[in-house]
Amino acid sequence: MTIGLDRSYWNLPRGVPRVYRRLGFLPLPQTDIALTAAASNLTPDEAHHALHALSTAGLLEDVADHPVRGRIWQLHDEVRVHARAQAAREDTSGTAEETLHRSLDWYQSGATAAEQLLTPAHRTVDRPLAYPPAQSLTFTERAEALAWLDGQQAQLMAAIRAGHAAGLYTSVWRLVWALWPLWHYGQVYSLWLEAHELALDAAQRDGAPLAQREILNTLGVGLRSAGRHDAAIGVFSRVRDMALMAADTAGQARVAHHGVGRRREAAELLQQARQQRVELGDSRGQALTDIVLGEIALDDSRPDEAIARFTTARALLLEEEDPHNAGRALAWLGRAHAHRGDFQIALDHGRTSIEELTRAGSRRWVGRSVEMLGQSAHESGHAQGARELFEQAMAAYEGFSSSDVERLRTRLRAVP
Structure with missing residues (x-):
């Protein structure tokens, strides 16, 4: 041969x-x-x-x-x-490393282009490329950027693993940081957590404290989204302490918003974070915090407060041109109206949120908004419609969120 x-x-x-x-x-x-x-x-x-x-x-x-x-x-x-x-x-002896480094830089250039279009408010730093590609990627449509991330997923993870094994630590944490839209919209938790563990180790070895805080923060978001709340709280506590030591006000506000595995216990911290974001002029951050505070208000049977918070959050997010989170706010607004007994408003908001989140390309939140509409339909006495919506939501979750699928099975058993 x-x-x-x-x-x-x-x-x-x-x-x-x-x-x-x-x-x-x-x-x-x-x-x-x-x-x-x-x-x-x-x-x-x-x-x-x-x-x-x-x-x-x-x-x-x-x-x-x-x-x-x-x-x-x-x-x-x-x-x-x-x-x-x-x-x-x-x-020469450096061919293998240079080839891998060039590959990582290519993926980072694409990830950065997607990041700028899909999540323009995502905190970032200068991430220069050692080997800028001769022809960089550009995206003009959200669907195009999302398709690139999804289509490159296996390649991206292989590059992250290989880069870490080869000691290209700067490239690894920069790539994982730039890939926030993939984690945020794709929500494949096994890959999210693995990539962040490698990136965190890379940032520590690289002596990059801001990168460590940012990677830890999005690791915590992944843990929380995967239902591992205790682990997420431990990570967020660590980030908070690091942000305090670094006098990183924006980082403190962000981790206060995310660190809500036990949300009622975090209410005071969230109120402080909201005020910090108002003082920083961070309208989007204020809106995201209001969504979480609205969720807490719903848990505490205060639908009027929740409606006010979700309404404010949605208005700010529409101004910030953040369709994903504006759709989330509307889905929660529908649930708040259902809690108050305004079922027609709840159903109208729920249907609109599904349309918006589908256009935004958020796989998990399409399923979540369908599930929330199903809850409102069930509570309003539309059992058959609720069953169909729960089945639709479960299909949306299949293949990437077993915990969501299991929750839907429980909901379906409760529908007559």
Whole structure:
């Protein structure tokens, strides 16, 4: 087999052997034009030419077309070993690390473009690239950015794991930080938590205290969303202490908003956070805090206060052009009206929130808003409609949130 691979390798057109050697060091055996161009420092046209030549020579398998990544090629295991062996003979010792670093920078450039469009209010810092790609990604539509994140998910996780194993710690925490839209909208908790554990270790090894606080904060959000409230509270307490030590007022306000595993116990802290955000001029943060305070008011059977908070939050979020959280506020507003017995208003708000969250591309919150509408329908006496909505919500949760699926099963058993 090696003899055949050697023969094919030595007959490759000029410049293509270098691309072949680099492909052996990619995080996954599959590649595409954009990734190959970034990893090999080529233009997309040059990368396409090289991939076609390698496929013609039998060194790559032309697999299929991908709706996001375009044409996909694959190196089989023995070919990857051969490519790396050739690199060991012909390239400098830093080829493997540079190839991986270029791949991580390519993914960070795409993640940053998605982050800027999908979550423009997300806290960030300057994250310069060591190897800026020759052709950076840009997104003009939310659906396009969300599709890219979803379509690259396996590649992104492989790059994060490989980067951490190779000691490229700065690249790892920067990529995980930039991928907030993937965690926020995709909500695949197993990947969310794994990526953040690796990024936290990377930030600690890199001596980046702000990155540690931010990664810990979004790790806590993931733990809380996955239902691991005690672990989330421990993480948020740690972030709060770190933010206090660093005199990071914005960080203190944010962690107060997120650290609500036991929400009634956090009410006073949330009120302080809301005031901090008002003083900072952070309208979006104020609105997000009002949503949580509205949830607490509902838990305490104070629907009028909840309606006021959700109404204020929605108005601010619409002004801030945050469709995801504006849709969340409307879903909660519907539930608050149901608590007060205003079922027609509740049902109208619930239907509108589903439409808005569907357009925003939030998988879990589409399911959550359908579930909340089902609750309102059930409470208003529409048992059949409630059952259909609960089944629809359960289908939306399938495959990425077992705790949500189990809760829906319990709700369905309660419907006559």
